Amino acid sequence: MxxxxxxxxxxxxxxxxxxxxxxxxxxxxxxxxPKKTKENIKENDIELVLLDKLISGVDGTDVxxxxxxxxEVAHIPVLMMSALHNVDEICKSAGAVDFLSKPxxxxxxxxxxxxxxxxxxxxx
Amino acid sequence: MTEDNLKVxxxxxxxxxxxxxxxxxxxxxxxxxxxxxxxxxxxFQFKGLVYSSTSLITFLKGPDYIxxxxxxxxxxxxxxxxxxxxxxxxxVLPEIREQGIKEYLDQVYxxxxxxxxxxxxxxxxxxxxxxRYYFDFSYMPQYNSENEIIGIGVIAQDxxxxxxxxxxxxxxxxxxxxxxxxxNSLIAILRGPxxxxxxxxxxxxxxxxxxDDVEGKSLFDVLPEIIxxxxxxxxxxxxxxxxxxxxxxxxxxxxxDGEMNLGYFDFIYQALRDSNGEIEGISIIANExxxxxxxxRQIKKSEREFRELVNFMPHKISLxxxxxxxxxxxxxxxxxxGKSFEDFLSDSYLDMVxxxxxxxxxxxxxxxxxxxxxLDIEVRIKDKNDNYIWHLSKATPIRDEEGNxxxxxxxxxxIQKLKEDEKRQEDFLKLVSHELKTPVxxxxxxxxxxxxxxxxxxxxxxxxxxxxxYLNRIETQVERLIRLLSEMLDLSRIEQSELELKIEKxxxxxxxxxxxxxxxxxxxxxxxxxxxxxxxxxxADKDRIGQVIINFxxxxxxxxxxxxxxxxxxxxxxxxxxxxxxxDFGIGINEKEQSQIFKRFYRISGNNDxxxxxxxxxxxxxxxxxxxxxxxxxxxxxxxxxxxxxxTIPLNHQK
Numbered sequence: 001m002x003x004x005x006x007x008x009x010x011x012x013x014x015x016x017x018x019x020x021x022x023x024x025x026x027x028x029x030x031x032x033x034p035k036k037t038k039e040n041i042k043e044n045d046i047e048l049v050l051l052d053k054l055i056s057g058v059d060g061t062d063v064x065x066x067x068x069x070x071x072e073v074a075h076i077p078v079l080m081m082s083a084l085h086n087v088d089e090i091c092k093s094a095g096a097v098d099f100l101s102k103p104x105x106x107x108x109x110x111x112x113x114x115x116x117x118x119x120x121x122x123x124x
Numbered sequence: 125m126t127e128d129n130l131k132v133x134x135x136x137x138x139x140x141x142x143x144x145x146x147x148x149x150x151x152x153x154x155x156x157x158x159x160x161x162x163x164x165x166x167x168f169q170f171k172g173l174v175y176s177s178t179s180l181i182t183f184l185k186g187p188d189y190i191x192x193x194x195x196x197x198x199x200x201x202x203x204x205x206x207x208x209x210x211x212x213x214x215x216v217l218p219e220i221r222e223q224g225i226k227e228y229l230d231q232v233y234x235x236x237x238x239x240x241x242x243x244x245x246x247x248x249x250x251x252x253x254x255x256r257y258y259f260d261f262s263y264m265p266q267y268n269s270e271n272e273i274i275g276i277g278v279i280a281q282d283x284x285x286x287x288x289x290x291x292x293x294x295x296x297x298x299x300x301x302x303x304x305x306x307x308n309s310l311i312a313i314l315r316g317p318x319x320x321x322x323x324x325x326x327x328x329x330x331x332x333x334x335x336d337d338v339e340g341k342s343l344f345d346v347l348p349e350i351i352x353x354x355x356x357x358x359x360x361x362x363x364x365x366x367x368x369x370x371x372x373x374x375x376x377x378x379x380x381d382g383e384m385n386l387g388y389f390d391f392i393y394q395a396l397r398d399s400n401g402e403i404e405g406i407s408i409i410a411n412e413x414x415x416x417x418x419x420x421r422q423i424k425k426s427e428r429e430f431r432e433l434v435n436f437m438p439h440k441i442s443l444x445x446x447x448x449x450x451x452x453x454x455x456x457x458x459x460x461x462g463k464s465f466e467d468f469l470s471d472s473y474l475d476m477v478x479x480x481x482x483x484x485x486x487x488x489x490x491x492x493x494x495x496x497x498x499l500d501i502e503v504r505i506k507d508k509n510d511n512y513i514w515h516l517s518k519a520t521p522i523r524d525e526e527g528n529x530x531x532x533x534x535x536x537x538x539i540q541k542l543k544e545d546e547k548r549q550e551d552f553l554k555l556v557s558h559e560l561k562t563p564v565x566x567x568x569x570x571x572x573x574x575x576x577x578x579x580x581x582x583x584x585x586x587x588x589x590x591x592x593x594y595l596n597r598i599e600t601q602v603e604r605l606i607r608l609l610s611e612m613l614d615l616s617r618i619e620q621s622e623l624e625l626k627i628e629k630x631x632x633x634x635x636x637x638x639x640x641x642x643x644x645x646x647x648x649x650x651x652x653x654x655x656x657x658x659x660x661x662x663x664a665d666k667d668r669i670g671q672v673i674i675n676f677x678x679x680x681x682x683x684x685x686x687x688x689x690x691x692x693x694x695x696x697x698x699x700x701x702x703x704x705x706x707x708d709f710g711i712g713i714n715e716k717e718q719s720q721i722f723k724r725f726y727r728i729s730g731n732n733d734x735x736x737x738x739x740x741x742x743x744x745x746x747x748x749x750x751x752x753x754x755x756x757x758x759x760x761x762x763x764x765x766x767x768x769x770x771x772t773i774p775l776n777h778q779k
Contacts, residue, residue: 010562010566012563013566016569017569020572023577085613106572
């Protein structure tokens, strides 16, 4: 049970992700505005960000990198996702804790999120 | 006394008279003796003359022509020994009996007329071999003091050598003339400054077309038409300077039957000199080469046309020698590169190639030059403004009759626009598949969410509303859609050389097992057997290798409408390599198609032209993936019995 922020410009994906994650017991906020990610994190006390690589012309890796450089939110794990191929390394080097390739299995998504949260718990 | 005195006187008178008579007789005797001596001397002189003469001399006596005397030279000619005197001539020389000699002798003997002959051939039997001699001779009747014919004097000259030499000379001249006349070459001999035709053979007369009767006439009287063609000057120059005049394929007009005929000739006019080295005439030796000259002109014309054709083409055409050094290029190349013909031939073509392709192009060109394979490459070539423009460059060798390469023709076609279109198409494909993935992701998510939300047991509702099986079907189709989208994306990556491998170490056997479990899960009815003859870790792209295996297995199932059995085998084909084979018992692939199936968009058609799902790029992708692992992919198949697809890869392809 965690508070998760989904940043994706595709509303359907956002809603689908919200439905799945809420089904598995999380509290989900969906945003289509990547530039407001930091505010969203702070406002909603977010514990994990699910961030798309490409959001209406904005590169998700830039967003991720900015978050990681910002002391206030740098500790929040970011899971990046994309329908593009071969971008997992780029995303990870931008600070993403893991990467999810679209389209994915619901099971994989839930597993990855659970794993990240578990690691966070162990670390803190 | 007186009487006595008288008697004495008488006696003295008588005595004196006798003395006188005696004196007279003595004187007569002396003079006779002297004339006898003179005669003997004369005879000796004469005999000496006869004996020492090189002429052939014999005296024949009586009607039987007994050899009374024969000198040495005649005995040698006869060749019957030296002891022939006293024998009849015709016994000594029986061979002349048939040669009419006796008739000549008889004529002289009985009619008293001398007989003279010149160059008379007589065959003499020399040890059984008839040898021909030639003689000039005279038969002369010999008379006694009563003016009766008592024999024949023969005096002859052996002129055999001279006659033979003359004959040979005649024969040689005859041969020489014969040679001239029968020659296919056109030959004529001209004498003197007026170029009088001494000899003209049939061949040249035929070309001149002025009949047979040309000897003895001046060349220019016979062929007035050549006067205006500069011939008199040429002949005069040869005659005056002695320098030969040689021409090839020279056009000359001859007036024949009132029409001017153009012919082409190779000829040589040469001065003829007498024994003192003075020029006395000119020999003409010529060959008519009209057909050859016309052919050459036709070839030249054809060559010019082809050259124009080649220059007119927008394609860049060049010709190189067997070593690949360019020797000709068309205008298109020069226009494109802005180079002169000479610079184009001397500059290195590699300098015009984009640096990124230079090494690959050089290697491929070298390979083709050494193997004789056709060259077929896509390459960027620098234009005169230093822009690199995509070209399709092809080259093919030209071989001689023995199959040796004599030259290479190459053509380069600009494909810049094609390349750009291709890139746009690939980009579009990428965009499309990316855009399609987004809705697919959400469909898949919701299907899976619904399946997760659905209670295990919905009781009777299941019968009226088969939600779960339908959702499962939707999920299967969505998976298929995703696979197709991935293939499309992979294809565009291959085309743009973006298919990169992520090499990691993994256990191949476990990976294959996992894949088979997944496949069995989604294909409930199939029987997948795995034979593991070799267990190994590999350094490779795990997902890509999995993709190939999945492709092999799904193909095996797809093309086995009547069988659900697929046999997999992992084995070691050679040291440091591993092979994975996938064998099915389906429709099989004929030999012709076996070489095609690894090509893009190739799809196997069934017996009834059934169509099978998919884009036909799975094997093409598999081939690319395995090639990038430095491996090999191949198929063994028989129609109606099934197919066996195998790939082998090195255990560590980076080594």
